[in-house]
Amino acid sequence: MHKPLLVTEFLDRARNHYGDAEAVVATTGDRFTYDELGERADRFSAALQKRGLEKGDRVAVLDPNTHYHLEAAYGTMQTGAVHMPLNYRLTPEDFSYMLEDAEVDAIYADYEYADRIEPIRDEVPTETFITNNADAVEGEWEAFEAVLEDAGTDYSRPEMSEDEIITINYTSGTTGDPKGVCRTHRAETIHAYLITAHQELTDDDIYLWTLPMFHVNGWGHIYAVTGIGAKHVCTRGVDAGDIFEAVQTEDISYLCGAPTVLNLLIDYYEETDPETTGANDVRIATAGSAPPEATIRTVEDEFGWYLKHVYGATETGPLITTSDARRTFDDDDAARFAVKKRQGVGFLGTEIRVVDEDGNDVPRDDASIGEIVVRGNQVMEKYWNKPEETEEAFSDRVEGYYHMGDLATVDENGMIAIQDRKKDIIISGGENISSIELEDTLFDHPEVSDVAVIPAPSDEWGETPKAFVVPQSGDPEQPGISADDLVAYTRENLATYKTVREIEFVEELPTTATGKVQKYELRQEEWEEEDRMVGQG
Incomplete structure (x- = not known):
């Protein structure tokens, strides 16, 4: 039997089996059951259709991790429109x-971020602008x-096919303009099934949203947590x-966080010695750059949490591997x-x-x-309106495989370990930063x-952008401008997280005979005391 895989079924299942159960603890202090969450999503669906939106239209969501994001996402997808979360x-x-x-x-934009849309509203095709606090927003x-x-x-609710695009997630490329990663119902659904299994989600889990929902739909947790009936x-x-307060008061059992978040928690723990668990055991997933052993040791031995290290990219769902073997x-x-x-x-x-x-x-x-x-x-369908980039991503060394741009070794058990990056990219605190974009700005x-901009080691961020600048004066001792x-x-000129730090x-x-900058030499010098040329937590 073939049954279409549709992302709408995650909320449908939760409403059917867990309608009276608490679904969402909101940042406003409100609490919603799955029946209430579903009704609010239905109302958003109806609102979009009354404003003329149809299946296949795109709806952008600019929001931190609030209940509005969940309602807008499901409300959009229930109409067959495409959910597009923004960083x-x-x-x-x-x-x-x-x-x-x-x-x-x-577009739905949270009141804290609507001011970033207001200056450009006349430049974009959008006609519908919704916010959660209109009194706090100009325009x-x-x-x-x-x-x-x-x-x-x-x-x-229109008839939908599992092969239709249902989300577009924009990622900063290493060259050129940002790319819209197109994901189908099928890809999103299977990815949610996979994280339900590998992250061991159950209906009594209580999930804390520390991972941004805009990051590939919160690593698929907007689907998986909902569909399994968790909170x-x-x-x-x-x-x-x-x-730490939420872990105790809400009895959190599961959360995600980049190594930088782990470092923040460790610093706070060492300064204040908080309680680290509530009524439930806690597990945490981390990704981005590999956390140092000392970080894992503190999280597991002192916090008493179980850590899962996972890996992937926006184009791949994101999650494709786990160290939880x-x-x-x-x-x-x-x-x-x-x-x-x-x-x-x-x-x-x-x-x-x-592969070599x-x-x-x-x-x-x-x-x-x-x-x-x-x-x-779980791998993406394509890049939006970028056929050449799509072709390159799937056909460089091996035809039909998505190429991650990370260079790794493999041990006897088939476990991979990243050693370096092929792509001209910096991953700082879990965020991708294009060194090309920084260079163009400078x-x-x-x-x-x-x-030339390269990643430099950072205890706080894993790695951080460093720029080697030849000043217009030609004299590094008298550069004519301060660092x-x-x-x-x-x-x-750039988003705050992209700022060059050094x-x-x-x-x-250093250049080749043809004048090409040898960034590898700069990186070798910066990373000579490290055991690999990528950041660790």
Whole structure:
């Protein structure tokens, strides 16, 4: 039997079996059952259709981890429209490109972030603007609650196919404009099934939203947590004290966080010695860069939490591997930390290979380095309106596999460990930063003659952007501008998280005979005291 896999079925199932159960603890203090969450999603669906939106239209959501995000997402997808979550750390210029590129028909924006849409609203095709606090926003915005009240609950759910695009998640590319990652009902559904299994989700889980919902739909947790009938505890950002308090007061059993979040929690724990659990055991998933063994040890031995290290990319669902291979370690054995640092083994139904430049698998000797390629049902369909980039992503070394751009080794058990990056990208605190974009920004400054940006090791962020700048004066001792001024310049022109953190003035950059900058030499120098050329937590 073939039954279509549709993302709408996750909320349908929760309403059917857990209608009276608490579904969401909102940042406003409100609490909603699954019946109530479903009704609010229905009202959002009806509101969109009354404003002329149809199946296939795009609806952008700019929101931290609130109940409004969940309602807007499901309300959008129930109409067959495409859910497009936006990274709230970006600039108006970033949003302008994405909204125009995707030809977005409506946008819901949280009141704290609507001011980043207001300056560009005349530049984008959007006609419907909704916010959760219209009184706090300049311009003409409809109020979310009034929109829901006026809409009623009647809407028409169109017939949908599992192969249709249902979400677009924009990712910053290493070159060129941002790319819209198109994901189908089928891909989202299978990914949610996979994380339900590998992250061991059950209906009595209580999930704390520390991971941004805009990150590939919260790593698929907007689906999986809902479909399994578990509880969402929403947040408006990451605060270590609030996390520990929520763990205790809401009896959190599961959360996610990049290594930087783990570091924040550890710092707070060492300063204040909070209680680390409530009534439930706690497990936490981390990804981005591999956390150091000391971090894992503190989380597990002192917090008493169980850590799962996972890996992936926006294009792959995101999650494709896990280090939670318990037959390779004992829970009370310190040797487990070395295993948990690795990116691990492939998820069910996911084919992970590490291949050399000829597309051949490297030996399982934990020494030979190749690029990670993946094939699985959770991998994206395509990039929105970018056929050439799509073709390249799936056909570089091996035809038909998505190429991750990460270089890794494989051990005898088939567990991968990232050693370096092929892509010109920096992963700082779990956020992807294009070094090319930073270089282009710095090049625009009149006091900069040449520049190269690389990742530098950071205890706090795993890795952080560092710029080697050849000043226009030609003299690194008298550059004509301060490093602080150049840092401020990037902050003024880019999203805050993309800001270059360190500037080193140099007389010249290392180049090849043809004049190409040898960033590898700069990276080797920066990372010579590290055991690999990627950041760790």
